[in-house]
Amino acid sequence: xxxxxxxxxxxxxxxxxxxxxxxxxxxxxxxxxxxxxxxxxxxxxxxxxxxxxxxxxxxxxxxxxxxxxxxxxxxxxxxxxxxxxxxxxxxxxxxxxxxxxxxxxxxxxxxxxxxxxxxxxxxxxxxxxxxxxxxxxxxxxxxxxxxxxxxxxxxxxxxxxxxxxxxxxxxxxxxxxxxxxxxxxxxxxxxxxxxxxxxxxxxxxxxxxxxxxxxxxxxxxxxxxxxxxxxxxxxxxxxxxxxxxxxxxxxxxxxxxxxxxxxxxxxxxxxxxxxxxxxxxxxxxxxxxxxxxxxxxxxxxxxxxxxxxxxxxxxxxxxxxxxxxxxxxxxxxxxxxxxxxxxxxxxxxxxxxxxxxxxxxxxxxxxxxxxxxxxxxxxxxxxxxxxxxxxxxxxxxxxxxxxxxxxxxxxxxxxxxxx
Numbered sequence: 001x002x003x004x005x006x007x008x009x010x011x012x013x014x015x016x017x018x019x020x021x022x023x024x025x026x027x028x029x030x031x032x033x034x035x036x037x038x039x040x041x042x043x044x045x046x047x048x049x050x051x052x053x054x055x056x057x058x059x060x061x062x063x064x065x066x067x068x069x070x071x072x073x074x075x076x077x078x079x080x081x082x083x084x085x086x087x088x089x090x091x092x093x094x095x096x097x098x099x100x101x102x103x104x105x106x107x108x109x110x111x112x113x114x115x116x117x118x119x120x121x122x123x124x125x126x127x128x129x130x131x132x133x134x135x136x137x138x139x140x141x142x143x144x145x146x147x148x149x150x151x152x153x154x155x156x157x158x159x160x161x162x163x164x165x166x167x168x169x170x171x172x173x174x175x176x177x178x179x180x181x182x183x184x185x186x187x188x189x190x191x192x193x194x195x196x197x198x199x200x201x202x203x204x205x206x207x208x209x210x211x212x213x214x215x216x217x218x219x220x221x222x223x224x225x226x227x228x229x230x231x232x233x234x235x236x237x238x239x240x241x242x243x244x245x246x247x248x249x250x251x252x253x254x255x256x257x258x259x260x261x262x263x264x265x266x267x268x269x270x271x272x273x274x275x276x277x278x279x280x281x282x283x284x285x286x287x288x289x290x291x292x293x294x295x296x297x298x299x300x301x302x303x304x305x306x307x308x309x310x311x312x313x314x315x316x317x318x319x320x321x322x323x324x325x326x327x328x329x330x331x332x333x334x335x336x337x338x339x340x341x342x343x344x345x346x347x348x349x350x351x352x353x354x355x356x357x358x359x360x361x362x363x364x365x366x367x368x369x370x371x372x373x374x375x376x377x378x379x380x381x382x383x384x385x386x387x388x389x390x391x392x393x394x395x396x397x398x399x400x401x402x403x404x405x406x407x408x409x410x411x412x413x414x415x416x417x418x419x
Contacts, residue, residue, distance in 0.1 A: 005063045006141060006332070008096035009075055009088060010049075010056025013110055016087040023082045026050035028127075030078055035133050037074035041066050045135040047128040047142060049103070051120055053110055058100055060137055068092065097141060098325045104142075105149040106158070107317060112310045113158030118149050137335060141328055148324040156313045161306035165299040166192060166249075168306070169273045170199040172294050173245060177271050179203030184245040186210045187236060187256055189217035192249040192275050197225055200247070209243065211236045213250075241265050247273045248280035257281045264288070275299075348381045 011024055026034070031048045034057065038046055043066065046059035061071060068090050076084065091099055099108070104121045106113045125142045128134045153159070162168050173179055184205045186193055189212035200208055208225070211233045212218040218230050231239050236256075240246055241263050250256055257272070259282040264270075269290040274281040277296050286293040356374045359365070365373060 004060045004137065005092055006058070006096050006137075007061055007068060007071065007093075008056065008058050008091040008099060009068070009071055010054060011084055011087045011089070012054035012056060012108070014108075015089065016084075020082070020084060020087060021053070021055065024055045024079050024084055026055050026078075031127070032131070033078045034074060035131065037077050038071070041070050041074065043071065043074075044133065045138040046133050047124050047138060049121060049124045051117070054103075056103075058096065058138070058142075060135070094325060094329050097145075097328060098321060100141065101145045101148050101321045101325055104145040105152045105317060105321065107314050107321075111163060112307070112314055113156075113161075115153060115159050118146065118153070121149075122146060137332065140331065140335075144324060144328045148321060152317050152320065156317055158310050158313045158317075161309050161313075163303050163306055163310070164195075165296065165303050166195045166275060167199065168299045168302050169247075169275060169294060170196065170203065172299075172302075173271060173273055174203065176292060176294075177245065177269075179205050179245070181206045182244045183242060184208045184247065185236065185240050185243040187233075187246065187248040187280065188212055188250040188276070189214055189221055190249065190251060193247070194221060194224075196247050196249060196273075196275060197221060197228070201225060201227070205245075209239055211239070213252075237261050237263065240270075244269065245271050245273070246281075247275065249275040250280055252276070252280060253278060255280060255282050257285070259284045259288075264290075349378075352377045352381055 011021060013021065026048050027050075031050070034048060035046060038044075038059070041061075043059055043061050046057055049056045049058070057071075057075065059071065061068075072085075072088060072090065075088070076082075102108045104118055106115060106117050109117055121142065125134070125139070129139070162171060170179070179200060180203060182205055184200055184207070186197060186200070186208060189210065193210075193212075197208065197210075208228050209231050210218055210221060210228045211231045213233050215230075222228050222230055240257075243265060244267065246257065248256060256276075257280060262282075262285060270292075272281045272285060272291070272293045274293060274295045279295060281293055281295070283293060283295070285291050352374070355377050356370075359373055360370060
């Protein structure tokens with residue numbers, strides 16, 4: 001691992017417009033093209049992380065043989081004609097490693113703290129391993145990043161602070177009345193209403209009625225959720241009287257639930273979740289006893305509060321990421337001397353074997369004495385090596401590591417075969 005440096009090159013949503021990002025998506029075939037280009041310059045450890053918001057590569061390269069410019073050129077060669085040069089970022093060493101840790105933990109995501117990226121990093125590493133573009137060092141760094149992300153997920157629970165107003169609204173329904181076993185009316189059939197339906201079904205609603213001016217959209221939702229009952233839009237007030245929850249999410253410029261036309265439900269209580277802007281539900285209904293209205297103003301305030309809480313928790317994660325990054329960097333520094341230490345131990349083992357063979361020929365040793373002599377010889381040399389090996393493992397400066405390696409390889413003649 002002499003002169004091997006961890007690096008990063010890529011584009012992501014923070015600096016690169018969508019129109020450009022769409023042109024640099026790494027399909028499996030594009031990943032193969034990139035790995036082929038990198039192998040030409042002897043970069044053999046590389047993982048490709050490609051999502052809707054980023055196309056990034058993390059790799060090891062020999063800094064005394066290869067430049068970051070060459071690696072960027074390999075990346076660009078996979079997407080000929082795409083103007084990405086001005087958008088590409090690059091990092092090396094601890095900076096690149098800390099970035100990978102933050103990406104894996106969701107701290108560099110468009111939705112701060114989201115969990116999906118963790119699985120995407122794991123899948124990217126699995127694919128790199130399967131295709132033969134991994135190695136001990138890359139495996140260790142990605143594994144440490146994943147472990148750190150899981151610790152952050154468990155300890156800080158950033159993703160549990162919902163930012164979707166639909167989901168915030170469902171949480172408020174759960175808080176005030178619960179959803180399980182309730183009869184619900186959904187007004188509307190667009191994307192917001194469809195998302196609300198998903199949450200209501202998951203929440204265990206006893207029955208869900210759906211009404212919409214757009215009957216085609218309503219039928220499409222019925223195909224997805226066959227447990228729905230679709231009713232005529234004009235019958236909404238009549239059916240509402242038998243429901244405990246009403247969720248409204250239309251694009252109407254006018255109120256779709258007016259106080260004058262509303263009648264008190266069978267059990268006297270009702271909760272309205274108004275997911276529309278402008279409002280669907282008459283705000284005056286909140287004045288009625290037993291009636292609660294949750295509107296977009298309330299939901300957006302909670303979502304904004306949750307965003308600030310996510311940002312606060314994310315800032316608290318930075319010290320943990322710094323600590324874990326430093327631990328991985330320390331392992332990487334030590335691993336650079338692994339081959340030299342291994343060869344040194346092999347050379348000493350050879351000395352033990354030669355010495356033992358000589359003594360065994362010269363002396364009449366019993367089987368028990370042979371074992372003792374071999375054990376003493378080995379222990380003596382290992383004792384001699386213990387402190388130098390510890391010193392080698394603690395070297396931090398790259399230049400000092402290189403100097404020690406050259407001296408050891410020369411003194412122990414490891415360049416003659418073991419090195």
